[in-house]
Amino acid sequence: MSIPQPIKKSVLGVILDLDGTLLNTDGIVSEVLKVFLVKFGKQWDGREADKILGKTPFEAAAAIVEDYGLPCATEEFVSEITPTFSDQWRNIKPLPGASRLINHLKGHGIPMALASNSPRACIESKISCQQDWKESFSAIIGGDEVPAGKPSPEIFLEAANRLKMEPSSCLVIEDSLPGVTAGKAAGMEVVAVPYLPKQSHLYTSAGEVINSLLDLRPEKWGLPPFKDWIEGTLPLEPWHIGGLVIKGFGRGSKVLGIPTANLSTEGYTTLLSEYPSGVYFGWAGLPVRGVYKMVMSIGWNPYFNNKEKTIEPWLLHEFDEDFYGEELRLVIVGYIRPELNFPSLESLIEKIHDDRRIAEKALELPLYSKHRNDPYLEVSDRGDHKNS
Numbered sequence: 001m002s003i004p005q006p007i008k009k010s011v012l013g014v015i016l017d018l019d020g021t022l023l024n025t026d027g028i029v030s031e032v033l034k035v036f037l038v039k040f041g042k043q044w045d046g047r048e049a050d051k052i053l054g055k056t057p058f059e060a061a062a063a064i065v066e067d068y069g070l071p072c073a074t075e076e077f078v079s080e081i082t083p084t085f086s087d088q089w090r091n092i093k094p095l096p097g098a099s100r101l102i103n104h105l106k107g108h109g110i111p112m113a114l115a116s117n118s119p120r121a122c123i124e125s126k127i128s129c130q131q132d133w134k135e136s137f138s139a140i141i142g143g144d145e146v147p148a149g150k151p152s153p154e155i156f157l158e159a160a161n162r163l164k165m166e167p168s169s170c171l172v173i174e175d176s177l178p179g180v181t182a183g184k185a186a187g188m189e190v191v192a193v194p195y196l197p198k199q200s201h202l203y204t205s206a207g208e209v210i211n212s213l214l215d216l217r218p219e220k221w222g223l224p225p226f227k228d229w230i231e232g233t234l235p236l237e238p239w240h241i242g243g244l245v246i247k248g249f250g251r252g253s254k255v256l257g258i259p260t261a262n263l264s265t266e267g268y269t270t271l272l273s274e275y276p277s278g279v280y281f282g283w284a285g286l287p288v289r290g291v292y293k294m295v296m297s298i299g300w301n302p303y304f305n306n307k308e309k310t311i312e313p314w315l316l317h318e319f320d321e322d323f324y325g326e327e328l329r330l331v332i333v334g335y336i337r338p339e340l341n342f343p344s345l346e347s348l349i350e351k352i353h354d355d356r357r358i359a360e361k362a363l364e365l366p367l368y369s370k371h372r373n374d375p376y377l378e379v380s381d382r383g384d385h386k387n388s
Helices: 025-040 057-067 074-091 098-107 120-127 154-163 177-185 269-274 345-362 366-373
Strands: 013-016 112-116 139-142 170-174 189-192 234-244 278-286 290-299 310-315 327-338
Touching: 013 154, 025 074, 025 269, 057 074, 074 120, 098 112, 112 120, 112 154, 120 139, 139 154, 154 170, 154 177, 170 177, 177 189, 234 366, 278 310, 278 345, 278 366, 290 327, 290 345, 327 345, 327 366
Parallel strands: 013 112, 013 170, 112 139, 170 189
Antiparallel strands: 234 327, 278 290, 278 327, 290 310
């Protein structure tokens, strides 16, 4: 159930950014640049990610050409790489919560506009494979349809004009600083969903900063609330992850009293970019032991200030011994909350145990319990432990 929130301001229409807000464009960009830069003897290491975020394609290309010292003009770079990007847009995935938000607003008759610095044709190509997206927007505006892209407010003002609304009655949802700046300059309310990790502190001008679209509470802006939260959890389309259990930082049992079964993130770079940091839950299978309820953290653990994003499942069962090196398979079926920082170790531990109680109760519901039999878990009957 959604927790009632005080209304910040009632809005009538929503203007959404596309890249990094609704679509995981960064995953495609990284894959294309990794291959393309090899031609110049360069290696894409992502160091330009913050410089190209929210920029027009030409501005982003100029930043890459300059910083990598490429022996070509920006125009030449754009000309060569554009066809490759065009071929890849069909593989682009929505970010978690994107389709849910679009369908929710459309279902309640809330006018929506899509406003992106990308050219209009590129926008059309990116959303063409997303079911019913194009038809859901009353207006679509590309960066080539206004004199200046974000951080100029022109694209958002044009969106409001096409929606036939006053700018002050519009809510902008953006992932980049240029986009937030543009929305504020247009006189609109702005919700920021920072795409780059650990950047939330830079978005102070936004009316609200959220971890992901899963955490958006439309009722805070006078819009109809989501009705899909169940017992403090949000059902997700199940997704799978697995691998060998590795040694983590050693603080799960020793510091927190909570024995997590860390998984290596190797091979899961794309998945980690798709799923926001936060607390999830589902079922865990140890093929020679059994299937167990599980609650899982994905993220940087702000209290401990991790340098890398980690995957830390907590199997809700008392084991007699460690199982390092064993294969662990996870079916994630729901979401509980965003990753948070805590003022004390005690408050962190208390919250983790709250997460456990929520997950244990929710996994008894038929909606979630049915996934205990997911074939991916592949449990053997040879184990000494009974399934729990």
